[in-house]
Amino acid sequence: MTTVTIALQDAKTMLGRELKHTLRYPLLLVGTILVPVVMLLLFDYILGGTIGHGLGAAAHGAPYVDFLVPGILLMTVASGCGHTAINVNIDMTGGIIDRIRTMAVTRGALLAGHVGGSVVRALVATTVLIGVALLVGFRPKASVADWLAVLCIVAAFSIALAWLSAALGLVAKSVAGANGSTLPVQFLLPFLSSTFVPADSMPVGVRWFAAHQPFTPVVDSLRALLTGEPVGSTAYLALAWCAVIALVGYVWAQVAFRRGTR
Amino acid sequence: MHALRPQKGLDIDLGSRLQHVSVNTLIKNATRNAVTVNGLRKAYRDKVVLDGVDLSIGEGEVFGLLGPNGAGKTTIVGILSTLIPADAGTISVLGNDLRTEAGTVRSLIGVTGQFSAVDNLLTGEENLFLMGRLHHLPATERRARTSQLLERFDLIEAAKRTPATYSGGMTRRLDIAMTLMGRPRLIFLDEPTAGLDPRSRHTMWQLIRDLAADGVTILLTTQYLEEADQLADRIGVLDRGRIVAEGTPDQLKRRIPGAHILLRFADAAALDGAARVLPEGSRDDDELVLRVPNEGGIRSLRDVLARLGDGVAVEDLSIHTPDLDDVFFALTGNPTREQS
Secondary structure, three states: OOHHHHHHHHHHHHHHHHHHHHHHOOHHHHHHHHHHHHHHHHHHHHHHHHHHHHHHHHHOOOOHHHHHHHHHHHHHHHHHHHHHHHHHHHHHHOOHHHHHHOOOOOOOHHHHHHHHHHHHHHHHHHHHHHHHHHHOOOOOOOOHHHHHHHHHHHHHHHHHHHHHHHHHHHHOOOHHHHHHHOHHHHHHHHHOOOOOOOHHHOOHHHHHHHHHOOHHHHHHHHHHHHHOOOOOOHHHHHHHHHHHHHHHHHHHHHHHHHHOOO | OOOOOOOHHHHHHHHHHHHHHHHHHHHHHHHOEEEEEEEEEEEEOOEEEEEEEEEEEEOOOEEEEEOOOOOOHHHHHHHHOOOOOOOEEEEEEOOEEOOOOHHHHHHHEEEEOOOOOOOOOOOHHHHHHHHHHHOOOOHHHHHHHHHHHHHHOOOOOOOOOOHHHOOHHHHHHHHHHHHHOOOOOEEEEEOOOOOOOHHHHHHHHHHHHHHHHOOOEEEEEEOOHHHHHHHOOEEEEEEOOEEEEEEOHHHHHHOOOOOEEEEEOOOHHHHHHHHHHOOOOEEEOOOOEEEEEOOOOHHHHHHHHHHHOOOOOOOEEEEEOOOHHHHHHHHHOOOOOOOO
16 A cells, blocks of 8 residues: 555545544534524524615625525534534543554544544535525525535635634643634634625724635625625635635644644 | 576675665564663753663563653653654664654554543444554454454443443553554553552453563553562663663562561560570560561571570561562652652
8 A cells, every 4th residue: 555545544534433423423513503503593583684774785685694694604614613623622632642643544644534524514514504594585696606616615614714623622721622712713703704794884993804804705705606796806815815724724733733742 | 587687786786685684684683672762861841851761671571660650651651652752862662763763663562541542432342443444454354353352351242332431441441452453562551550440450450461471562651569560570660750770570679678577575585585596687675576687488487487496485477578669769769759
């Protein structure tokens, strides 16, 4: 066997383990899906009337739910960060990572399994979310190509956040700490972006932050694709941000993995 | 081959390479050391954990690394098992330089850390399967080896349950079974009985003896003196990052005098009588006792009794053999006190 086939086999083993974990203990995944679903219902039914009125031209004449769902899609991916960080942290604090590090196992395999599992979960969660969204009146105007682009962006975004979450899970001292350290990614960054309302409706300081942070181009491009508006260069900006986050998370995670529990 | 490759130079090259390999093999066989450590140092910031450790462990040997908490035992295991980089020193594990051939070392060793590292979300059997996959065993061998190990470690009934339902001893056994999946030639057991009840501890001891009987080299750390005495062929006493003594349990015990027969008498006259026939004894007139050095064993006891005869009335007799606690105390001045 060559190094590459061994590496692929190890990564497959680890992905299989991660998926088995998810299937055997589905509550974490259910929780991960439930949060954005509740957000969707809350913002659409309870706050949506007022927010929708205030949106004006930004909604392009469509109901608020069409504006909201792309943002909730991003929240769904971000919501998985806690799950990933928790799983990675359990391996770290439980000694699994040190065990693997003393074995002749391809170095990146364990984390690749976690990231792969995280992406699979994100795709499942976003699919469920879109199903619920359709039930509550979401009417996307995306072509097949648009949907493929949406899939690409969701996948890229979830790979990026998974590597970041893996790093956060590795450096956290406890499971609770691991989950806590992802909360800004799960909630703060989505709220301080164009997830629920356009960035230019925010107060000046926040508006600048919202306009320049990575979540905004991701939401904006998802929204443009799903509502059939022109995407422009926003999608490239979104993918560039995903690449940067993935790279930072990846390097950070590798360093933390090599350090182990000490 | 000659017909295909007529160049002479190549022949010579091949020949010398073959020779080179066989010399290497000879050296490896001749040294027969599973682990050789010279001048190992490790510090975390300004806290010195290992201060020049030298160690050699022969193949097939059970080496006990004995020391109190904080002596540096886990750090040594961490370094030898490629988890932690050393600051200084040369380390060879099964003939491989740890610095340059860490990957090869990993394929030869098995590590059971101080805390059980099992996957609590998988069943016992799945944990073993996982190890088998990571060792790239073919499916048939993976299954065969898993059922062997489950049987050997008395885990058949627990195979389909997750370790969350296991006792501490069972989790430990699964942990070691997982370590054995890849047939390691050198096993590190870092405090394998820590936190186990006495019965599980004895089960674990027997498992370790069985492993040793298979010819596997074992580096065992413990803070239980009895455990090292029971299991190890040789013991290294680690204190504040240094090996302060090394040898077989008996050699270590011999290093401190103190094996003696303690005779207690009712009055000074009896003590006088005994001291006359046992001049090598040291008397304590206040306590009315006589300490007679004793090589150990029934023969020397019988000899002392014979020399005492019927004439001297002994009120009480007790035999004192030094245990490793005494050794540890004599060597370090602090028996089991935690070092910080």
